[in-house]
Structure formats: C-alpha cells, structure tokens
Amino acid sequence: MHQIIDINTLFGSLPALNADLTLDDLQTLMEKHSISRACTLSTVGILMDAGVGNAQTRVTCGDEGVLVPVATCSPNSYFGDPSPLLAMSEAGFKAVRFFPDLQHWPADYAPFADMLDVLNSSPRPLPVMVDILTPGQMTRLAKVAGSYKGAVILAHVTPGLLAEAAAVLRHHNGWMIETSHILAPGSIGYLAGMVGDERLLFGSGAPLRSVAGTLQTLQYSGLPDASLERVLGGNAARLLGF
Numbered sequence: 632m633h634q635i636i637d638i639n640t641l642f643g644s645l646p647a648l649n650a651d652l653t654l655d656d657l658q659t660l661m662e663k664h665s666i667s668r669a670c671t672l673s674t675v676g677i678l679m680d681a682g683v684g685n686a687q688t689r690v691t692c693g694d695e696g697v698l699v700p701v702a703t704c705s706p707n708s709y710f711g712d713p714s715p716l717l718a719m720s721e722a723g724f725k726a727v728r729f730f731p732d733l734q735h736w737p738a739d740y741a742p743f744a745d746m747l748d749v750l751n752s753s754p755r756p757l758p759v760m761v762d763i764l765t766p767g768q769m770t771r772l773a774k775v776a777g778s779y780k781g782a783v784i785l786a787h788v789t790p791g792l793l794a795e796a797a798a799v800l801r802h803h804n805g806w807m808i809e810t811s812h813i814l815a816p817g818s819i820g821y822l823a824g825m826v827g828d829e830r831l832l833f834g835s836g837a838p839l840r841s842v843a844g845t846l847q848t849l850q851y852s853g854l855p856d857a858s859l860e861r862v863l864g865g866n867a868a869r870l871l872g873f
Contacts, residue, residue: 635665635667636667638834640835640837641673642691652674652838656837660838668867672685672702677730696873700723713752731764732764738772758871759779760785766795782805783807784832785809790813793821801826809834810832812836828862
C-alpha cells in the first residue's frame, strides 16, 4: 500500500461555511483511509488570531509527526514585524497557509507580498499554500510570488481553473497543486501530463470534504502505479523532509 500524506486538512469552526471540523473526525478519517500524516491547522488562525491559532495548532500536533503543523496568518493584520514569520520554521511548522477569500484580500495584495519577502529571506523558505477560488487569482499571485524560493502550493483549484493552473505551473517550476477539488474525470491525468506528476500533492480538505472521493479520483485517474505513489505521499514526503 502506498504511503498517504494529506497536505490539506483543518480543524475548528468555519462559521461562513456552517462547519465545525473536529479533530476527532479528522483522526477517524485518517485511520479509516490509512493516512499516515496530515498537514493541518486550527481555523482560529484563519479567522481570529493567528498567534493563538498557530499556538493551538502546534500544541495539538505535538511531536509525533502524524499531525503535521501548518501555520497561518492574515496579511490584513501584518504591520511589518517580521519576527513571527521568521520564527515559524524554528517552532516546527512545515508550511504556511493563506486564505485570500476567507480573509478578504486580493492575491496581489501588498502586505502579502511583504510577508513573502520576509519568508523568502530565511535560508530554507517554508512552502507557502494559497487557496484559489476564482479565475485570475493564480495570475495575480504569480506577480507577487513568482520569485519565491520555496514551494508555492495552489489549493482548492477546481477543474474550471485548470487551464490557468497549468499555465502558471509551466512558468514556475517550484509551484505545486493539491488535489482536493480536482475531481472531474481526466483532470488529474491532464495536469500530470502537462506539468509532471512530481508537481501534484494529495489533499482532501478533510474533515470538511470527502477523503474517499479524492482517493477514488486518483485511483481511477489512469496514472501508473509509480505516479500514484508520488502523488499520494512521495512528493509531500520529499517536500516536507520526511
């Protein structure tokens, strides 16, 4: 059986989506689907206080490595102090995630560009994961993140945005894409053929979204076994240093 690493999970409340994503539900899904590691974060860091949310994430994940801590922060609350951003890697966070739509800021937002500059100044910049919901966001993102030295992971990309995603990925070799919303038949195979299977990461959006549906899409994608192994866990293991 392939190692499965889920790059996209959350826990906590999302009032805008009328969702309460419990840690117990996430862990139950991980056990049910043999997911060895899940990158996760507290929604408190998205919607309320990044410092409190990130601390909650770090304590919840612990040091066992099954739950992998992901930090988050809002450019709307960034006033130029680089210390919290520079401390993330030392604190054990494996990536930083941004939510433009939930936090109401554009992908080419100046404070976001400033935050990327700070993260980019570290010897090994953390992977940055950005939720994408509308056409043009990836194009605007490329204007401010095109020179980022770490990986840029596009999250929540739907089949209707695949042409833009493929175009952006072709121009930025360090960029990757997670699979939680790429559920249309042929979509995974199209991306793998256009940009290479080494650029794809398994993500489910659990427990908000179905793990089974994303896994089934991959299993019936037509990718050869070696490609599936990379997408399900090998690429994430390499990216995150497991």
